[in-house]
Amino acid sequence: MRTVLRITGTALVFLLAALALPTALGTPTALGAFDDLYAPRTDSASPPSSPVAHDPAKPTAVVVVGDHGAVVSDTLAPYEILATTGAFNVYTVAPTGHPVPLTGGLDLVPDLSFTELDGLLGTSPDVVVVPALPDVGESTSKPVMDWLARQAAGGSLVLGICNGSRVLAAAGVLDGRPATSHWLRIDAAEDLYPAVDWVRGTRYVDDGDVITTAGILSGIDGTLHVVERLVGPEAAARAADVVGWRHFRPGTPAPMAQAQVEPADAVVAFNTAFRWDRSTAGVLLTDGVGEIELASVYDTYGQSLAVRTVAVSLDAAPVRSRHGLTFMPRAAPTGDLDRLVVPGASASDRRAADRYAELAPVYLHGEPGFPFDGVLRDLAHTTDVATAVWTAKVLEYPIDHLALTGSAWPWTLTLRPFSLAALGVLAALGLMRAVHGGRTGHLLSPPHPHVA
Structure with a gap:
């Protein structure tokens, strides 16, 4: 019995030693990767407010962001689609007018605060778009929850994008209704909000005055459906063509297989916990850049958890996007960056970053x-194909048409936890040798019989 206990104890020591270093290094790396997604600015810079244009003859659509940020594609893709139609007054709104971080540290200056919007309209907006918020369920999101509940009661058509459905569920807007959400989070949503009838395997669910969509880029289909309902199918088709979305299906949501976690998805765990040397990409913001072009960079790199992004501009000055949103960079391009990437077809045409040839x-x-498409190809080339495939899966973006080239798998990254585990075991073995004077065999062998 003593022998069994001794062997079991030794095995346990080695197991703990094997886990110690991967856990000690992997945990802070993973926490840092998630913290970077919505890290707030370290200064209080904010451009002076400017009046927004408003046409009282048009319906008003607003995209809500919280003071702690929002998912970038959930926010910018619906905004661009609605603005592209020319049929709406479109604004971003937040509890306050301070810059808020979208995924990856893209600081958006909201067009209006809730109070300013109420003063402008005097009633609920016609359309309220709700992206996923990083602080849903926390006390900091209460101003958004309360405001959403009032707008829903006031007659707004509410569109919940991706995990924006959880925001709506937390606000009580979805009780007793069918709704959908991101494939990776819908099980948790079902546990947290059992009063909602959660639906899987569809791009969006239309329940009259509330529409919810599946993950991230499914929000494009949901927004086009709003355009279809309020403006018409031809306007929706034109908007889809303008933004390059080939997957819109008029009338009904396109069927979609419900994604599941698979062994190949383990790549995100390696990226999150063991890519402690993540590269930093400066993202050059330029005037006139498309909102979806910006989202494609920040959400692709951000969802991969393999690349850190920092917003830069030519003179570290605010920029205005194609449809008038204001973004605040955090720096000017410097040699501290590992790469400089430039979103926007117009920026490419005019070679906007050529002054930084050294980068x-x-x-x-x-x-x-x-x-x-271009960002996923870049991600595959600069990291690996498995990471790009995982990222497209999280984005819920079909990539059958893309030729992704690069390393198939992050093999060096994969070796890191196993190498750390081996080092831990060797360290434990060395310590045991030192403690027992080199007699490690004594720990595993039965005691010798006594010889008289």
Whole structure:
């Protein structure tokens, strides 16, 4: 019995030693990767507010962001689609007017605060778009929850994008209704909000005055459906063509197989916990850049958890996007960056970053196609194909048409936890040798019989 206990104890020591270093290094790396997604600015810079244009003859659509940020594609893709139609007054709104971080540290200056919007309209907006918020369920999101509940009661058509459905569920807007959400989070949503009838395997669910969509880029289909309902199918088809979205199906949502976690998805765990040397890409913001072009960069790199992004501009000055949103960079391009990437077809045409030739700027949208295509190709080339495939899966973006080239798998990254585990075992073995004077065999062998 003593022998069994001794062997079991020794095995346990080695197991703990094997886990110690991967856990000690992997945990802070993973926490840092998630913290970077919505890290707030370290200064209080904010451009002076400017009046927004408003046409009282048009319906008003607003995209809500919280003071702690929002998912970038959930926010910018619906905004661009609605603005592209020319049929709406479109604004971003937040509890306050301070810059808020979208995924990856893209600081958006909201067009209006809730109070300013109420003063402008005097009633609920016609359409309220709700992206996923990083602080849903926390006390900091209460101003958004309360405001959403009032707008829903006031007659707004509410569109929940991706995990924006959880925001709506937390606000009580979805009780007793069918709704959908991101494939990776819908099980948790079902546990947290059992009063909602959660639906899987569809791009969006239309329940009259509330529409919810599946993950991230499914929000494009949901927004086009709003355009279809309020403006008409031809306007929706034109908007889809303008932004390059080939997957819109008028009338009903396109069927979609419900994604599941698979062994190949383990790549995200390696990226999150063991890519402690993540590269930093400066993202050059330029005036006139498309909102979906910006989202394609920040969400692709951000969802991969393999690349850190920092917003830069030519003179570290605010920039205005194609449809008038204001973004605040965090720096000017410097040699501290590992790469400089440039979103926007117009920036590519005019070679906007050529003054930074020493940083070898990469123009991500120099070829025609949906903006996410070029960024996914770049991600596969600079990290690995498995990471790009995982990222497309999280984005819920079909990539059958893309030729992704690069390393098939992050083999060096994969070896890191196993190498750390081996080092831990060797360290434990060395310590045991030192403690027992080199007699490690004594720990595993039965005691010798006593010889008289």
